[in-house]
Amino acid sequence: MTYAIDFGTSNTLVTRWNYAAQVAEPVTVAGLSLGFGEVPALIPSLAYVEDAKLPLVVVGQQVRDRGFDVAGDRRFFSRFKRGIGATVQGYLPELDGCPITFEAIGTWFLRTLLTALKHSAGDFGDSLIFTVPVDSFETYRRWLLQVCDGFAIDQIRLVDEPTAAALGYGVAERPVILVIDFGGGTLDLSLVELKTNDQQRSPLGFILKWGDRQWADSDHQRPRTARVLGKAGVNLGGTDIDHWIVDYWGQQGIAANRLLLRLAERLKIQLSQHPRAQEVYFDPDTFATLELSLERAELEAILHQQQFFERLEKALLQVLQQGRRQGIAPEDIEAVLLVGGTTQIPAVQAWVGEYFERSKISSHQPFTAVAMGALALSQGLDLKDFLYHSYGIRFWDRKLNRHGWHPIIQRGQPYPMREPVELILGASTEGQPKIELVIGELGDEQGGVEIFFDGDRLITRTCGQLTVQPLNDTPQGKTLATLDPPGYPGSDRLKVLFYVDGDRQLRITVEDLLTQEQLVTNQVVAELR
Numbered sequence: 001m002t003y004a005i006d007f008g009t010s011n012t013l014v015t016r017w018n019y020a021a022q023v024a025e026p027v028t029v030a031g032l033s034l035g036f037g038e039v040p041a042l043i044p045s046l047a048y049v050e051d052a053k054l055p056l057v058v059v060g061q062q063v064r065d066r067g068f069d070v071a072g073d074r075r076f077f078s079r080f081k082r083g084i085g086a087t088v089q090g091y092l093p094e095l096d097g098c099p100i101t102f103e104a105i106g107t108w109f110l111r112t113l114l115t116a117l118k119h120s121a122g123d124f125g126d127s128l129i130f131t132v133p134v135d136s137f138e139t140y141r142r143w144l145l146q147v148c149d150g151f152a153i154d155q156i157r158l159v160d161e162p163t164a165a166a167l168g169y170g171v172a173e174r175p176v177i178l179v180i181d182f183g184g185g186t187l188d189l190s191l192v193e194l195k196t197n198d199q200q201r202s203p204l205g206f207i208l209k210w211g212d213r214q215w216a217d218s219d220h221q222r223p224r225t226a227r228v229l230g231k232a233g234v235n236l237g238g239t240d241i242d243h244w245i246v247d248y249w250g251q252q253g254i255a256a257n258r259l260l261l262r263l264a265e266r267l268k269i270q271l272s273q274h275p276r277a278q279e280v281y282f283d284p285d286t287f288a289t290l291e292l293s294l295e296r297a298e299l300e301a302i303l304h305q306q307q308f309f310e311r312l313e314k315a316l317l318q319v320l321q322q323g324r325r326q327g328i329a330p331e332d333i334e335a336v337l338l339v340g341g342t343t344q345i346p347a348v349q350a351w352v353g354e355y356f357e358r359s360k361i362s363s364h365q366p367f368t369a370v371a372m373g374a375l376a377l378s379q380g381l382d383l384k385d386f387l388y389h390s391y392g393i394r395f396w397d398r399k400l401n402r403h404g405w406h407p408i409i410q411r412g413q414p415y416p417m418r419e420p421v422e423l424i425l426g427a428s429t430e431g432q433p434k435i436e437l438v439i440g441e442l443g444d445e446q447g448g449v450e451i452f453f454d455g456d457r458l459i460t461r462t463c464g465q466l467t468v469q470p471l472n473d474t475p476q477g478k479t480l481a482t483l484d485p486p487g488y489p490g491s492d493r494l495k496v497l498f499y500v501d502g503d504r505q506l507r508i509t510v511e512d513l514l515t516q517e518q519l520v521t522n523q524v525v526a527e528l529r
Contacts (some may be wrong), residue, residue: 002016012042063076168365176335179336182338188234191230276294299347312348330356336362338362
């Protein structure tokens with residue numbers, strides 16, 4: 001049996017491949033799943049920490065059933081996926097003398113889910129597949145390995161959420177697909193090209209862990225290749241809209257709280273089906289009963305006020321530009337797939353309709369497409385991906401009297417690379433004993449992203465400064481080579497070859513041009529995202 005887990009900001013879904021029926025099917029986990037609604041197998045991404053030391057944690061629908069989702073309860077956590085891997089963690093309470101992190105909450109949530117699956121199924125069968133956001137791939141890789149530590153899982157594999165969605169909608173016959181994955185916490189866009197490869201028989205994917213058994217592809221399956229042509233990720237989702245609605249009510253004198261936030265989410269969902277929505281709200285402070293209502297026109301006005309559609313357009317244009325670099329024009333896109341609850345908002349669907357023909361847009365599987373598509377990895381899928389960020393080396397800019405960054409590997413570079421990138425370096429001072437090289441992950445060329453917390457809300461905004469995250473800026477990590485004899489300005493001294501392998505590891509080979517000696521051979525210097 002093969003399982004796939006789509007761990008989402010608002011909801012999580014488990015699917016499995018039924019070999020007898022040759023179909024993918026959602027898995028209802030007793031006590032954790034909703035058990036009702038459009039997709040009863042959905043598991044609310046909620047956690048309540050009863051004892052942080054043991055730890056003893058209640059997750060999923062059980063949190064609601066036991067009344068633990070109380071506004072302001074410091075032991076209750078929701079939408080914690082959004083903080084996993086974030087540079088700025090913000091304030092989280094210390095519970096039972098233990099420090100709490102988003103990674104810890106996510107780990108407890110998924111381990112409780114894995115334990116429940118193991119008890120119901122006995123084991124995890126051939127493999128377990130996780131879907132991950134496009135903008136935190138490497139962070140998730142390391143974190144998920146720790147999450148699965150201790151479970152007898154034969155094989156662990158990863159696939160990007162947008163890529164999985166493309167396969168889940170069953171449109172492999174359409175070569176070029178745009179996936180708009182818009183959930184509770186993030187907007188991910190992915191331009192995907194699907195091909196059939198009769199030559200290659202092995203399903204590769206991105207493999208985190210191999211067991212003792214070898215994976216065997218079914219002889220009757222024709223491997224499919226999903227090549228990602230363009231990606232963009234934005235920390236923006238349905239959670240932000242809920243808060244904007246609460247802020248809108250706040251202008252009318254209604255104090256914000258978690259109950260009000262929950263009602264805002266319910267009204268937003270109702271507006272996907274009806275032009276007007278209404279809920280009754282009991283104010284815990286004044287003991288007054290209020291009738292809260294919202295119309296689609298009001299919601300759209302709120303979205304415009306928050307420059308919501310401008311942010312969507314910026315992400316879309318970034319993906320379309322990446323596609324043009326690959327020779328794909330917007331009119332070449334044959335299918336647009338809408339994934340996630342936020343894509344059900346009529347204003348969002350209307351916005352998508354302004355860019356693409358209605359006949360190309362599909363939105364009938366907003367909650368199940370990702371988890372269902374992930375199971376394609378068990379059916380002979382070969383994924384070819386590319387680097388999400390650009391990478392460069394640091395140099396001293398004498399004109400500006402500050403450090404600058406010289407790009408060596410551009411965003412969009414497929415990996416593994418066919419040919420290495422060559423760089424020639426020389427000494428900058430008399431008798432220089434060694435040459436150092438700092439490698440950095442380069443942010444958006446048009447600006448960086450500032451992350452901060454407003455209460456319990458993780459907020460991002462664009463700022464004018466280019467952001468760079470050094471990957472090896474330590475005394476030992478940045479030392480490229482020791483020069484013997486010492487180096488002198490005016491001549492080329494080192495030839496450096498940069499290469500990215502299939503696991504997104506940046507490797508270097510260094511040759512001393514003076515002595516003709518190879519100082520470093522295919523050494524890993526950084527893991528890339």
